[in-house]
Amino acid sequence: MRFPQKVASSAVQAELKTITQKDVKDCYQCMKCSSGCPFVADMDYKPHQLMLLTKLGLFDQVLKSRSLWVCASCLTCSSRCPRDIEPAVIIEGFRAMVLREKSDDKIQAFHKPGMPRQALIASMRKNRR
């Protein structure tokens, strides 16, 4: 890979920031997320790699990846991330951006108290319910 690369526009980066409310820049590549992910064997980019790609602004590679849809939102990575970045939240943030774009913004935010938001949305997305 050669830098400079095509990076996501500041608008898109800001959108991800708004959805996730997390700062990926703080990631220090400890790889704890990948080491605990139960589905890492089926992923092309592992969770820590997705975090680095996000940090570098290489959103295209994240959006084209298999990993984005293999992620089960089990939240193992989020519960263990020492920087409180919550990789599952970042990944769901990307999924949300894809859905918003593809659904012409018809998908609304739904919030049930006590339930992690992205688990609910991931379930709805996968099971169409």
Place this chain on the structure above:
Amino acid sequence: MRIGVFICWCGSNIKNTVDVERVAQEIKKLPHVVYSSDVQYLCSEVGQSEIGRAIDEHKLDRVVIGACSPRMHEGTFQQVMISKGLNPFYVEIANLREHCSWVHTDKEKATIKSIDLVRKAVAKTKHAIPLYSEQLGVNKRALVIGGGIAGIQAAIDIADAGYPVDLLEKESSIGGKMAQFDKTFPTLDCSACILTPKMVEAATHKNITLLTSSQVEGVSGYVGNFNVTIRRRATSVRSDLCNGCGECVTKCPKKVDNEFDQGQSKRKAIYTLFPQAVPNKPVVDRENCTYFKTGKCGLCKRVCTAGAIDFDMQDELVERAYGAIIVATGFDLNKPTHLGEYHYGQHPDVITSLDLERMLNASGPTSGKVMRPSNGQKPKRVVFIQCVGSRDKHKGNPYCSKVCCLYTAKHALLLGEKFPDMESYIFYIDVRAAGKNYEEFYEKARRQGAKYLRGQVSKVESLGDAENRLLVRGFDGSLGEQVEIEADLVVLATSIEPKADAKQLASMLGISSDQNGFYTEAHAKLKPFETQTQGVYLAGVCQGPKDIPEAVTQASGAAAKAIIMFNKGQVKSVPTTAIVNQDLCSGCMQCKPVCPYEAISKEQVAERVAGQTRQRVVATVNRALCQGCGACAGLCRSGAMDIGGFTSRQLLAEVDSL
């Protein structure tokens, strides 16, 4: 003679491999051994009182210990002897741990070896002679070599304690490397702002004498009584007359590469080191001054209204006496031209971290503006490369330079603040942020946008494009692929190295350096600023890479050692030194040239032979200078020279017992 033997279990360290009870029983059979026991922890208070009790009950006059290395507890057991009124050199220690139980696994053989070792010690102690320390007077004046932050701190502490200090500095101003920095991590304090108050304190303290433009020429003597020859270099400026107006510097026509700015700017042949220099008096660089090279010019002398320029000034050699010496000579930063893969020295936009630091500094070559050296443009993409020449067994230094991870984070932060849309990439192997608030500082750099890529850089080369940019080829371990970055500026975190003349100074002072050239401390853990030479202490990076708080800590520690010595006013000499039996000495003086400490000299003794008084030459040892190396004793043909605590009779008795 009544010998008591004590074999230590050392918990399980000795007991697991050596049958300590059997050793004690076997030794009991030797003549003169009246008491023999094994104890779980001899060094503990319980163990020590058991020795004391046995001495009293059994009227022991010699003690043999089978335990750990004497380096651990020789002092402890000697104290027990002293407390019971016995000479401390009547205790002999057999090392059953480092020399036996820790290096063998066969229990039977280790036990037999232990018996041999203790029997050897018993044989040695039979011929022990009592030795007594002398009290040496102490000259209560300290010399601090090096005027950086460590030297300044040490000088201030000793001066505050009420003792006079000479602060020696090779350059024309004190301040050292810290004077070159812009900001310091993790507080981002302006370096000069926190340094200059200390510089002023050192300059104005009534107990501190600043000797700038000076260096050590020779050292002799011993702890409490060092004689140092100092060369005060001719600056050609009379500091008593100069008022620091700076006219000479302004008018001087000769420009020279400014070493303080890493060669990125020019200074004059007559110059002050930096604006806040202490003392703020200019000096003439005779190697580059036109007057000294050709006899023409002399403009500075003409414009000086105070008449302070003196071209006839000569170097002055000054002899001074000191009780303690603190070495705080600092370091140099390597310029990695020998690592061709980084293109340093071949492309102007490949710079070292110190080059960048000077650029960031408002009084630096670019007045604080960071720019690409090649075209003066602001950089849009900067690549930092860590561990250039450090952690490198192949072509560099094997050690870690310790401070670069943090100062690169600082650089990324400072550049990010100046240029918010600049991208910075940092190629690293590990990020070492072990100090207080250092991890949080690293977080700050990350949050600001510094892109850390774990992987080293293989090559930096010219892109050959219109903007004369660089191509950095590295690797990112996280993504697992090669990464190439088109960079405007490449900053190399190069290796901290000891100064070029560090070894020379070490041999003058009688201290040693390790294989990397840093001065060796007496004990890596517990004596980090003492050396093997009593009275010479270490402070700062000359002992090993460290950050500013560590240098200051070490400086205060070294100062404390000097203050302790001065407060006592006396120093106990080490009695295990060479002793001459003048009755046997033939006066051949073959011993004198082999002594590395020049401790042996000739002496005339008067004797009465056949009714007449005769003068005879014999050798005499300055027992304060002598370090007990034994070279003279080994050489002495008459057997007149012996080492206290290791006499020939003792050593031969050891050999005979085996």
